[in-house]
Amino acid sequence: MRMIALFKSEVHLLLNKFLLIFLIFVSIILSLFAVFPSSLLNGGNIGSISIALVYDKENEEFSRYLTAIVIDSEIIDHLYVANADEADEMLKTGQVQAIAIFPPDIVEQMINHGKAQVTLKSNDAITGTCLYSVLDSTIQTLNQAQDAMLSFIELAKSNVPDAESLYEAEFAFQKAILTEVLLRSDNFDVIRSADAVKTQEIALVLFMIASIISVFVATMTSSQFSSGALRRLRLHKIGIWQTYVIKLMVSLFFAEALALLCCAAFLYIGWEVSYPRFLAGAALMIVSVQSICLFFTTATGSTSGSSKTALGCLAILLFLLFGGGGFYPITLMKYSIQWINPAFLAHLLSEWTLGATFSGGARSMWFALLPAVCVLLTLWKWRRPE
Amino acid sequence: MKDMALIFLKSLASRIPALALIVALMLVLGQISAIALDETEPAxxxxxxxxxxxxxxxxxxxxxxxxxxxxxxxxxxxxxxxxxxxxxxxxxxxxxxxxxxxxxxxxxxxxxxxxxxxxxxxxxxxxxxxxxxxxxxxxxxxxxxxxxxxxxxxxxxxxxxxxxxxLSFVYDGPLLSETLEVIPPAFGVPSLFMLMAFLQAASSVFGSDMNRVKLRGRKALISSALIGIIVQYAYWAAAIFLYVLGLQVVFGIAVEMPVLLSLLGLAFYANSLGGFVAFIGLRRYSTVLFIPWLLLNMTFGGGLWNAIAIGNATAILPVSAVIRQSWSGASALWLLGIAILLIILFDIPQRLIHYLRCLRHRQTTYNI
CATH class of the missing domain: 3.40.190.10 (Periplasmic binding protein-like II)
Structure with missing residues (x-):
């Protein structure tokens, strides 16, 4: 009975702020989708790299192949052709993340099977290493195209009787190669477990539901600590672990309420989402994120004010969001980092919501340990003499 | 004297859990940055x-x-x-x-x-x-x-x-030349580190808003201020020491002198700023500045995202100074000056509004 009464009072406390929570949630979600460009939400892509190319623009054939390959590349967002000084300035000011410098004699070296040095400069280790792999492949293709073209001309010369036929054959071959270059993405299929943009968007929604409610509950807990309300509960024989369980249940209750509102929005937009899975995903997210916030509150927030708790929790959540692929090239994050991050869990859950199989059950289990640590920490704190 | 020592020790002891959490966060986040930015690892x-x-x-x-x-x-x-x-x-x-x-x-x-x-x-x-x-x-x-x-x-x-x-790959970034191998582990850490220091400093340094201490006389006033400063610096010296030790023991990474100096410079910067805010009685700005400061340092400053734009825009972000290891007396003063200017600029409109409200209130009273 005491537990039910406590649950009701906690719900009542948070219910007073529910309108505020809802408004904050809606405004954050709307601003995220409105302010951020689609490329940022498009799967945390590394495909937003801006690059400056430095090469001899007078060599038309080389320029044609190079730009055909690079402009159409999925990884490149903006392409600039500049001289060395301009490119260095662009890199310095952050306008581009990398510069690829092709030496003036590159074509000559390719023709003679010599060696030229293409230099990739980058001030970004993540995109730099990735771009290196792609540029290596691009140069290989350029080399191949150049070799094929030269061999073709050499052989055609000795077999084609007149200049006009030779020109036609050469033109047909060039056209065929350029067509192959431009249609290269048709040569393979990419099979995703779910739509990339929707996955990213639903992951953000799930993470935001969990974050906003968790911050509010953590703030309330902090003020209950400092006002002595939690101590008084102990006098009424309500243990610390019960308090934490109730807090998790209250968060769950409000997370499900927000998730239901989101389901209504999905229905209105016409997204094909599995609603039971979305609700279950919201539950799993709130347990993960709430555990982290409660842990932070217990470890530090109880001794400081509620505003500091809120700010601390927000800081941690922002870190998780950045590190978990919210606005980050998720592909390049290491497995161990993704494993412990609820923001990445949100990705797995959103794919599950969109119909894929869920493989993140074990990942989320460790969050269950955090509330237990919170209880032990609180007990340790309260046993110390004042 | 005995009382002062007791207060000092008690203050430090009460912060042990927070200290442990901060050091753990520094190590974990530092490692996250290190792994994510390790150019020797396959991308x-x-x-x-x-x-x-x-x-x-x-x-x-x-x-x-x-x-x-x-x-x-x-x-x-x-x-x-x-x-x-x-x-x-x-x-x-x-x-x-x-x-x-x-x-x-x-x-x-x-x-x-x-x-x-x-x-x-x-x-x-x-x-x-x-x-x-x-x-x-x-x-x-x-x-x-x-x-x-x-x-x-x-x-x-x-x-x-x-x-x-x-094809050769030349890293031209501020972090990735061969001589700076130990920088990445300290890379993602500074923004969180600095902001926590900033907040912590503002909450514990004696300020003009601590009226109850003033009532106890001049001696108590000076003692409190001194204790506040000593505790604050001891706390962050301990945090840096534990972090450096943790990197060595847990991950086997030896921290070189430039990195250590950068971290100390950052702590000094954050503490001075926090102390200044508290001292002039504007403690509330430590929380107001927290989120924008965190975001700016994480993104443009290169705290988490290694897309640091080296230009004038990042000059006011201390994290970028740490990453570039370009701390000097002049740059610290420049950064402090800008931060203080920002706080003052924050404060002027608020004081103006307050003054106008008071004026209106006085007029209303007069009319009645």
Whole structure:
């Protein structure tokens, strides 16, 4: 009975702020989708790299192949052709993340099977290493195209009787190669477990539901600590672990309420989402994120004010969001980092919501340990003499 | 004197859990940054399931093996893909089907790339697969067009040259030259570190708003101020010491002097700023500045995202100064000056509003 009464009072406390929570949630979600460009939400892509190319623009054939390959590349967002000084300035000011410098004699070296040095400069280790792999492949293709073209001309010369036929054959071959270059993405299929943009968007929604409610509950807990309300509960024989369980249940209750509102929005937009899975995903997210916030509150927030708790929790959540692929090239994050991050869990859950199989059950289990640590920490704190 | 020592020790002891948490966060986040930014680690990791044993399929797989910065795991049976996703971290699986050669010759889609759960970004791997297939397609076009001219091209060979030697990768970033190997572990940490220090400093340093201490006399006032400062610096010296020790013991990374000095410079900066805010009675700005400061340092300052734009815009962000290790007395003063100016600029409109309200209130009272 005491537990039910406590649950009701906690719900009542948070219910007073529910309108505020809802408004904050809606405004954050709307601003995220409105302010951020689609490329940022498009799967945390590394495909937003801006690059400056430095090469001899007078060599038309080389320029044609190079730009055909690079402009159409999925990884490149903006392409600039500049001289060395301009490119260095662009890199310095952050306008581009990398510069690829092709030496003036590159074509000559390719023709003679010599060696030229293409230099990739980058001030970004993540995109730099990735771009290196792609540029290596691009140069290989350029080399191949150049070799094929030269061999073709050499052989055609000795077999084609007149200049006009030779020109036609050469033109047909060039056209065929350029067509192959431009249609290269048709040569393979990419099979995703779910739509990339929707996955990213639903992951953000799930993470935001969990974050906003968790911050509010953590703030309330902090003020209950400092006002002595939690101590008084102990006098009424309500243990610390019960308090934490109730807090998790209250968060769950409000997370499900927000998730239901989101389901209504999905229905209105016409997204094909599995609603039971979305609700279950919201539950799993709130347990993960709430555990982290409660842990932070217990470890530090109880001794400081509620505003500091809120700010601390927000800081941690922002870190998780950045590190978990919210606005980050998720592909390049290491497995161990993704494993412990609820923001990445949100990705797995959103794919599950969109119909894929869920493989993140074990990942989320460790969050269950955090509330237990919170209880032990609180007990340790309260046993110390004042 | 005994009382002062007791207060000092008590203040330090009460912060042990917070200190432990901050040091743990610094280590974990530092490692996250270090791993994410480690240029010696392969950037991409995929699995290949080769069902076709044709020469072309083997050549295609070998081309992918030759890609720098990419780790490849072999998957024998495609049915085990879910097992692989569970056990090992790969960003996706390239399936080379039985019909690879046939599809390639017919201009159909010849391989499939399956993304791993949670991975939405395929741009880099797509480019690599496309490039590898494109090489074959160019070769095929070469043969086709030559046979149109009545030449048998099957005995010819193109593309003999290896391209690796003509490509070199020069990191030109502030962090990634060879002499600065120890920087990455300290990379993601400073923004959180600095902001926590800032907040902590503002909450514990004696300020003009502590009226109850003033009532106890001048001696108590000075003692409180001194204790506040000593505790604050002792706290952050302990945090830095534990962090450096943790890096050495847990991860085996020795922190070099420039990094240590940068961290100390950052702590000094944050504490001075926090202390200044508290001292002039504007403690509330420590929380107001917290979020924008955190965001700016994380993004433009390069705290988490290594996309640091080296220009005038980042000059007011202390994290970028740490990353570049360009702390000097002049730069610290410059940063402090800018931060104080920001606080004052924050404060002027608020004081103005307050003054106007008071004025209105006085008029209203007068009218009554």
């Amino acid at each position: 991409l990791r995929i699995a290949i399931c080769q069902e076709s044993d044709s020469d072309l399929a083997e050549k295609f797989v070998q081309t992918l093996y030759g890609v720098p910065n990419m780790d490849i795991v072999r998957l024998e049976n495609f049915e085990d893909k879910d097992d692989l996703f569970r056990k090992e971290y790969v960003q996706g699986i390239v399936l080379v089907p039985q019909s690879f050669e046939e599809n390639l010759k017919n201009g159909k889609s010849s391989v499939s790339y399956y993304t791993a759960p949670g991975i939405t970004d395929v741009s880099a791997v797509s480019e690599l697969i496309a490039g590898a297939i494109l090489d074959f397609r160019i070769e095929m076009q070469y043969e086709d067009k030559l046979s149109d001219l009545g030449i048998n091209a099957s005995e010819m060979d193109i593309g003999q040259e290896e391209t690796d030697p003509i």
